[in-house]
Amino acid sequence: MKIVLGITGSIAGYKALELIRLLRRQDAEVRVVLTKAALNFVTPLSCQTLSNNPVYIDQFVLDKGIKHLSLADWGDIFVIAPASANIIAKAAQGIADDLLSTALVSSNKPTLFVPAMDTRMWENRIVQSNVEKLKNLGYHFLEPVSGALASGRIGKGRFPEISLIYKKILAIADSYPDLNGMNILITGGRTEEDLDPVRVITNRSSGRMGRELLYAGISRGARVRAIFGRVDINLPGDIDIIRVRKADEMLKHLQQNFEWCDCLIMAAAVGDYRAERISKNKFHNQKLNIKFKKNIDLLKELKKLNKNKILIGFSLESDRGFERSREKLIKKGLSFIVHNPLSVIDKERTEATIIRPGKKPIHIRNTTKWHLANRIYNECLVEIKGQR
Numbered sequence: 001m002k003i004v005l006g007i008t009g010s011i012a013g014y015k016a017l018e019l020i021r022l023l024r025r026q027d028a029e030v031r032v033v034l035t036k037a038a039l040n041f042v043t044p045l046s047c048q049t050l051s052n053n054p055v056y057i058d059q060f061v062l063d064k065g066i067k068h069l070s071l072a073d074w075g076d077i078f079v080i081a082p083a084s085a086n087i088i089a090k091a092a093q094g095i096a097d098d099l100l101s102t103a104l105v106s107s108n109k110p111t112l113f114v115p116a117m118d119t120r121m122w123e124n125r126i127v128q129s130n131v132e133k134l135k136n137l138g139y140h141f142l143e144p145v146s147g148a149l150a151s152g153r154i155g156k157g158r159f160p161e162i163s164l165i166y167k168k169i170l171a172i173a174d175s176y177p178d179l180n181g182m183n184i185l186i187t188g189g190r191t192e193e194d195l196d197p198v199r200v201i202t203n204r205s206s207g208r209m210g211r212e213l214l215y216a217g218i219s220r221g222a223r224v225r226a227i228f229g230r231v232d233i234n235l236p237g238d239i240d241i242i243r244v245r246k247a248d249e250m251l252k253h254l255q256q257n258f259e260w261c262d263c264l265i266m267a268a269a270v271g272d273y274r275a276e277r278i279s280k281n282k283f284h285n286q287k288l289n290i291k292f293k294k295n296i297d298l299l300k301e302l303k304k305l306n307k308n309k310i311l312i313g314f315s316l317e318s319d320r321g322f323e324r325s326r327e328k329l330i331k332k333g334l335s336f337i338v339h340n341p342l343s344v345i346d347k348e349r350t351e352a353t354i355i356r357p358g359k360k361p362i363h364i365r366n367t368t369k370w371h372l373a374n375r376i377y378n379e380c381l382v383e384i385k386g387q388r
Helices: 011-025 044-051 067-074 085-093 099-106 125-136 162-173 208-219 247-258 298-303 321-331 369-387
Strands: 002-007 029-034 077-083 111-115 145-148 154-158 183-188 223-228 241-243 263-266 273-275 292-294 310-317 336-341 349-355 362-368
Touching: 002 011, 002 067, 002 099, 011 029, 011 044, 011 077, 011 162, 029 044, 029 067, 029 099, 067 099, 077 085, 077 099, 077 162, 085 099, 085 111, 085 125, 111 125, 111 162, 162 208, 162 369, 183 208, 183 247, 208 223, 208 369, 223 247, 247 298, 263 298, 298 310, 310 321, 310 369, 321 336, 321 349, 336 369, 349 369, 362 369
Parallel strands: 002 029, 002 077, 077 111, 183 223, 183 263, 223 241, 263 310, 310 336
Antiparallel strands: 145 154, 273 292, 336 349, 349 362
């Protein structure tokens, strides 16, 4: 993948260096265009060193080729990160008065803007009007997140995390259809149940699938809320995620957010059992006998509240795998269920079978959890069309 990366005059400009590094690690080729204002925040040398390509600044230089046209022809995708209010305004009005804006006007390739600015600038009606105009023209946006800003204020305007920007680029490159503001509620990670004040019973789910569903939903234009149990991975720090530990805590937050969602994806590995009695003191016995009882079935409880929503479950099985997954599908009234073999636990890559009532199973072999997440969303869109 060939990426033209435009860096504009924003304090977040230094974060674009990490984006270059990540893109190069993923075998993307990057050519950087700096505006004059960007030179106050990053240097051409740092961009050239990380990208291993020349850096472009001036439109009128004594060099072979017409730079804005050659850049437009070369790149598969344009990424403006960070995007200032100034470059957004220029793009919206078709102004071409420097190399980056001229290259944008000359390009017919997919273009992503990643704005970063103070809250009052981002919320300005003119800026929002320009953003809306560009969206209507087919340009892509990854909106800023809320948090501490350079001004010292707290508000929306922060540069999103680099990993999310990368996922957004992938979603655009793969031409995944937009989720059109769908409200999606996701669970991920694992729950645990207490045995004594120190020990718990849990499982080995890492949370990777839930994280990829979170990234993919945001990247494709959905409004996403997430509830996560324990995980072995880093979760995005700039996205509000409800963190829980036990199954009943997860159920409480699911019930509170269920009315809001159009689609619930239960990717969390909720513990099947809990102790009948929790010891008040730490165990020191030579031998230990603990009686367990079945834990609460979250989807079964939510089914009581179901109001024509898309419900998606996951089923990790060994013996009678497909048969047990089909039983869960019918018993819990799901739109479809994602069946996984035991071999995918805590792995980067996965395989799965999507099972629908009365439909032929869809087998997905040896793929990334990112691609599986997007396949699940594609099937959600099929469900929506079927409801109309």
